[in-house]
């Protein structure tokens with residue numbers, strides 16, 4: 001699992017909940033990262049583009065045809 005230190009902003013991997021930050025050794029402020037993977041973000045952006053393009057294309061098509 002991936003953790004993020006809110007003190008020094010270090011992101012690190014740990015098998016179980018870490019007692020302290022490996023860099024600045026604070027014991028509080030360690031947050032479990034549950035962020036969206038980059039690949040999923042890119043896929044979402046691509047999907048949004050496709051949907052937008054199809055909507056715009058549909059509107060333009062109606063304008064041209066009508």
Ligand SMILES: [Zn+2]
Nearest residue numbers: 005008021024
């Ligand atoms: Zn730290």
